[in-house]
Amino acid sequence: MQKGKNIGDTHSANVVLDGHGGYRLKEVLQGDGIDALLRYIRFESEQLAERFRYKLFERVLILRGLADLVI
Helix, strand or coil: CCCCCCCCCCCEEEEEECCCCCEEEEEEECCCCHHHHHHHCCCCHHHHHHHHHHHHHHHHHHHCCCHHHCC
């Protein structure tokens, strides 16, 4: 990946000025969601969430004095 390169597509909109100091949005384009961004950097969101849940559960066991149950 090149330094300074954006990852994924952002949301965008065409803004039209009305000549009276106002504006309106003419077209709104949806960008990439978090799953697409994670895949771009080679992360699978489900696998990442599962690892996070395990780490959280592991920490709860340690805080409750049950560290010997941690695998």
